[in-house]
Amino acid sequence: MIKKKISFTLNGELKEFEINPNERLLTLLRRNGYKGTKYGCLEGTCGTCTVIMDGKAVDSCIVFAFQADERVIETIEGVGAGNEPHEIQKALIDEGAVQCGYCTPGMVLSAKAMFDENPTPSEDYIKVQMDGNFCRCTGYEKIWSAMKKLSVSHKLR
Amino acid sequence: MSTTNKQLSNKMSKMKVVNKSVNKIDALALSQGKHLFTGDLTPANALYIKMLWSPHAHARIKSIDISTAGKMAGVKCILYYGNVPRIAHCTAGQGYPEPSPYDTFMFDKKVRFVGDRVAAVAAETSEQAEDALKSIHVEYEILEPVFAYDEALREGAPVIHDEDDAFVPIPIPYEPKKNIVAKVGMNAGDFEKGMRESDYTFDQVFETSYAQHCSMEGYISWAQLDPYGRIIITTSTQVPFHTRRIVARTLGIPVQKIRVIKPRIGGGFGGKQEMMLEDVVAMAAMKTGRPVLWALTRAEVFRSGRTRHPMRIRIRYGLKKNGDISAVGLDVINNTGAYGGHGLTVMSCAGSKTLPLYHVENIHFDAKSIYTNLPVCGAYRGFGATQAYFAMESMIDIMSEKIGMDPLKFRKRNHISSGESHPAFEALGEGKPGAPMTIGSCELDECIDRGAREIGWDGRTPHTAKTGRYRRGIGMSIHMQGSSIPEIDMGAASIKMNEDGSFNLLMGATDLGTGSDTVLAQIAAEELATTVDKFIVYSSDTDMTPFDTGAYASSTTYLSGEAVRKTASKVKEQIIKVGAAMLNKKVEELDVFDAHVVALDGSCKVSYGDIANYALYENNQFQIAAIDSHITHKSPPPFAAHFVEIEVDMETGKIRVLKYVAAVDCGTAINPQLAEGQTEGAVLNGISYALTEEYRFDRTGKMSNASLASYNIYSMRDKPEIKAIIVPSYEETGPFGAKSVSEISINGAMPAIANALYNATGVRIYKAPFTQERVWQALHL
Numbered sequence: 027m028i029k030k031k032i033s034f035t036l037n038g039e040l041k042e043f044e045i046n047p048n049e050r051l052l053t054l055l056r057r058n059g060y061k062g063t064k065y066g067c068l069e070g071t072c073g074t075c076t077v078i079m080d081g082k083a084v085d086s087c088i089v090f091a092f093q094a095d096e097r098v099i100e101t102i103e104g105v106g107a108g109n110e111p112h113e114i115q116k117a118l119i120d121e122g123a124v125q126c127g128y129c130t131p132g133m134v135l136s137a138k139a140m141f142d143e144n145p146t147p148s149e150d151y152i153k154v155q156m157d158g159n160f161c162r163c164t165g166y167e168k169i170w171s172a173m174k175k176l177s178v179s180h181k182l183r
Numbered sequence: 184m185s186t187t188n189k190q191l192s193n194k195m196s197k198m199k200v201v202n203k204s205v206n207k208i209d210a211l212a213l214s215q216g217k218h219l220f221t222g223d224l225t226p227a228n229a230l231y232i233k234m235l236w237s238p239h240a241h242a243r244i245k246s247i248d249i250s251t252a253g254k255m256a257g258v259k260c261i262l263y264y265g266n267v268p269r270i271a272h273c274t275a276g277q278g279y280p281e282p283s284p285y286d287t288f289m290f291d292k293k294v295r296f297v298g299d300r301v302a303a304v305a306a307e308t309s310e311q312a313e314d315a316l317k318s319i320h321v322e323y324e325i326l327e328p329v330f331a332y333d334e335a336l337r338e339g340a341p342v343i344h345d346e347d348d349a350f351v352p353i354p355i356p357y358e359p360k361k362n363i364v365a366k367v368g369m370n371a372g373d374f375e376k377g378m379r380e381s382d383y384t385f386d387q388v389f390e391t392s393y394a395q396h397c398s399m400e401g402y403i404s405w406a407q408l409d410p411y412g413r414i415i416i417t418t419s420t421q422v423p424f425h426t427r428r429i430v431a432r433t434l435g436i437p438v439q440k441i442r443v444i445k446p447r448i449g450g451g452f453g454g455k456q457e458m459m460l461e462d463v464v465a466m467a468a469m470k471t472g473r474p475v476l477w478a479l480t481r482a483e484v485f486r487s488g489r490t491r492h493p494m495r496i497r498i499r500y501g502l503k504k505n506g507d508i509s510a511v512g513l514d515v516i517n518n519t520g521a522y523g524g525h526g527l528t529v530m531s532c533a534g535s536k537t538l539p540l541y542h543v544e545n546i547h548f549d550a551k552s553i554y555t556n557l558p559v560c561g562a563y564r565g566f567g568a569t570q571a572y573f574a575m576e577s578m579i580d581i582m583s584e585k586i587g588m589d590p591l592k593f594r595k596r597n598h599i600s601s602g603e604s605h606p607a608f609e610a611l612g613e614g615k616p617g618a619p620m621t622i623g624s625c626e627l628d629e630c631i632d633r634g635a636r637e638i639g640w641d642g643r644t645p646h647t648a649k650t651g652r653y654r655r656g657i658g659m660s661i662h663m664q665g666s667s668i669p670e671i672d673m674g675a676a677s678i679k680m681n682e683d684g685s686f687n688l689l690m691g692a693t694d695l696g697t698g699s700d701t702v703l704a705q706i707a708a709e710e711l712a713t714t715v716d717k718f719i720v721y722s723s724d725t726d727m728t729p730f731d732t733g734a735y736a737s738s739t740t741y742l743s744g745e746a747v748r749k750t751a752s753k754v755k756e757q758i759i760k761v762g763a764a765m766l767n768k769k770v771e772e773l774d775v776f777d778a779h780v781v782a783l784d785g786s787c788k789v790s791y792g793d794i795a796n797y798a799l800y801e802n803n804q805f806q807i808a809a810i811d812s813h814i815t816h817k818s819p820p821p822f823a824a825h826f827v828e829i830e831v832d833m834e835t836g837k838i839r840v841l842k843y844v845a846a847v848d849c850g851t852a853i854n855p856q857l858a859e860g861q862t863e864g865a866v867l868n869g870i871s872y873a874l875t876e877e878y879r880f881d882r883t884g885k886m887s888n889a890s891l892a893s894y895n896i897y898s899m900r901d902k903p904e905i906k907a908i909i910v911p912s913y914e915e916t917g918p919f920g921a922k923s924v925s926e927i928s929i930n931g932a933m934p935a936i937a938n939a940l941y942n943a944t945g946v947r948i949y950k951a952p953f954t955q956e957r958v959w960q961a962l963h964l
Contacts, residue, residue: 061223062216066399067481071891074399102216115214119206122856125864126696127213128399128449134214157900160891162397162450163696164860165867166899
């Protein structure tokens with residue numbers, strides 16, 4: 027198979043990768059150790075593989091690896107590492123919004139893309155922006171309320 | 184405040200860790216995407232499995248040629264019926280011997296549904312494995328399939344399990360030649376007489392559909408040999424110990440040769456209460472000596488994974504004018520699909536978890552599980568009760584309307600309460616009789632009252648008062664479930680103390696995302712008068728942790744939690760003994776407080792760290808540690824009252840859920856926030872099960888909507904306002920008063936929404952899910 031080299035900014039660092047031409051961005055990330063990006067459906071529905079590409083949340087399972095060339099990508103490995111969680115992670119943890127946690131990294135990234143663009147989203151806007159991330163454990167209630175609280179705290183800031 | 188409530192709040196106020204919403208111990212690592220799941224832990228040199236699935240619902244394999252595929256690039260091994268042991272087993276993870284037929288083989292010469300196993304290829308890459316599948320040549324003799332209840336039971340119907348080596352390991356009625364997997368039933372009083380002597384009788388059939396758990400992480404397992412030739416299986420399972428036993432049987436090797444490790448798992452809901460992929464990865468690892476990974480695609484999870492049993496339920500009631508229920512009859516036909524695991528137990532629970540809810544003297548219950556050539560059913564949160572509550576709680580509304588009584592009052596008048604018993608507890612077990620039980624804690628009235636206030640029940644108007652295109656309605660339902668399987672389930676734990684006053688808590692109990700590792704650590708911390716952060720929790724590794732039957736039957740908090748409490752109590756005794764030697768006091772003069780052994784008179788104290796150091800290094804050295812197990816003699820039901828307000832579009836049939844209230848009595852909520860989370864998650868799953876989730880099949884028996892996009896589970900935008908109300912009670916037999924919470928709240932949405940639909944429109948619906956099309960037909964045809 028013909029390999030191709032691409033490079034993109036991954037969590038703030040410019041990186042070079044050798045890719046297979048038909049490879050998904052999700053596969054590329056996972057085989058390079060970025061396994062925080064989960065996979066749930068491989069059909070762009072469930073959102074567990076969400077990454078941020080040029081500021082937008084995308085399903086990395088339906089993005090070809092070559093499409094990431096020269097882009098800026100953020101994965102969960104770049105968000106709130108170590109014992110210093112990002113405020114979104116902290117809100118989800120404190121609200122009890124992490125059950126099995128399989129959807130959580132994708133949730134965090136969708137939320138980050140949303141808050142980066144609009145720090146004070148309305149309740150309905152949150153629902154629309156987070157619509158692409160499925161969760162079967164929580165009924166979304168606590169995820170939604172974590173997002174609402176963050177939005178309010180940004181308003182007060 | 185009543186006396187009971189005072190006692191309750193006294194008990195609660197003494198608790199320091201229990202009944203507190205401490206953060207889930209794994210939440211931070213999970214939110215950071217750490218490598219915690221089966222697929223994150225796979226070795227880089229693993230082979231990949233791809234399965235050739237049956238394209239036919241019912242066929243015999245006349246010949247299979249793997250010679251071309253076997254020579255293809257990267258292919259290391261192909262498994263099919265010709266090169267693996269043929270050992271009948273049951274994939275369901277249940278008590279042993281299982282009350283289910285041993286009707287499954289690793290690979291068979293016959294295929295029984297679209298999605299049944301034919302042959303597995305293990306190759307260097309998944310693409311190579313996929314390619315090789317196309318070169319396996321199979322010649323099928325196509326047999327007549329059986330899809331419908333009546334077809335399966337008809338005289339002369341095609342026999343799905345005609346092999347002569349399938350059997351049941353315990354004496355339960357199994358008649359494979361008639362496609363009957365199991366039968367169960369009970370009678371109390373005189374049903375016919377009760378019907379005759381009633382003022383009104385009711386007779387109605389309800390039907391539910393195939394549905395699936397849709398855990399975000401699908402089925403995935405990998406296996407490798409350790410340097411001594413043992414097989415190490417890392418797998419997304421709810422039942423690691425059952426899986427070890429079933430894999431050992433299926434491969435014909437000793438249990439001792441197998442280690443099953445359950446890492447974090449991405450949801451289960453009953454779907455992973457099975458041995459699913461583990462036999463194949465283990466076999467391929469044995470044959471190749473390489474690590475072997477198998478992960479199903481989402482379409483494969485739908486077609487070849489486990490599902491909720493569709494049921495046809497005939498329900499009959501006899502009612503007196505004063506509101507007494509004089510007779511109830513429940514006749515259930517349970518479609519268990521192509522293989523019979525959980526076939527008996529799920530339908531048994533359709534009776535045992537529902538019939539005791541109301542006072543009725545004359546009871547008839549008769550249930551049959553049947554084979555069809557459709558996907559395999561199994562355990563699913565609610566476990567048969569969910570289907571039966573649709574019928575029962577719809578009928579409760581129908582009956583109360585008949586006598587002009589508020590359905591809320593009708594329920595309060597007739598439901599079971601503390602101190603009462605029911606013959607079904609004793610009659611209906613899981614493959615053997617159940618256990619007689621008197622209800623301990625029951626705050627169902629409080630659940631009903633608080634839920635009613637929250638939804639605004641008093642402002643509810645009848646459907647006759649409603650007009651216009653969009654009509655609102657309010658409905659309710661009440662339910663019970665159980666907490667563990669009495670006399671069958673067992674949980675065990677061990678605790679050892681380290682020199683800094685921390686503890687290793689090892690338990691068989693399986694956290695499938697529910698937070699049980701946290702909840703059980705809270706129980707240990709409470710008993711040992713320390714904090715959750717002092718526990719290094721490790722669960723579900725068959726080499727390292729004691730046994731546990733697994734995460735199912737709403738058992739972990741109640742059963743495994745009590746095992747943990749007992750173990751912690753033993754450790755506490757040892758700690759106090761060492762403390763007594765160090766402080767030169769008598770054991771009776773001491774207690775534990777804030778991670779210290781303290782003198783009751785306040786004169787002296789010594790820290791856990793110093794105690795552990797003393798025990799490990801200083802004098803009469805020994806390891807402070809204990810192990811204990813627990814079984815239960817009853818299965819105390821949690822209770823719930825659910826209320827829903829909906830809006831119906833009369834022109835399109837679309838139902839919009841506006842608000843949902845679930846009030847639950849789960850005993851002491853060990854972690855109230857997690858208990859709410861269990862409730863909210865179950866509620867939303869229940870709502871989409873009621874409204875959208877449904878397997879659709881094409882003419883060949885193949886599921887035609889096998890994707891998350893077309894199967895229709897709910898997203899955040901679909902979510903109504905969900906209000907979970909945890910109503911406290913104290914169950915004397917549970918750890919710190921706890922009962923279960925995980926399953927019960929999936930039972931409510933289907934009947935509550937059906938009742939709300941009637942309240943909005945005056946139209947009843949008897950077949951679920953209530954899709955737009957089905958509701959439109961009910962409204963207009």
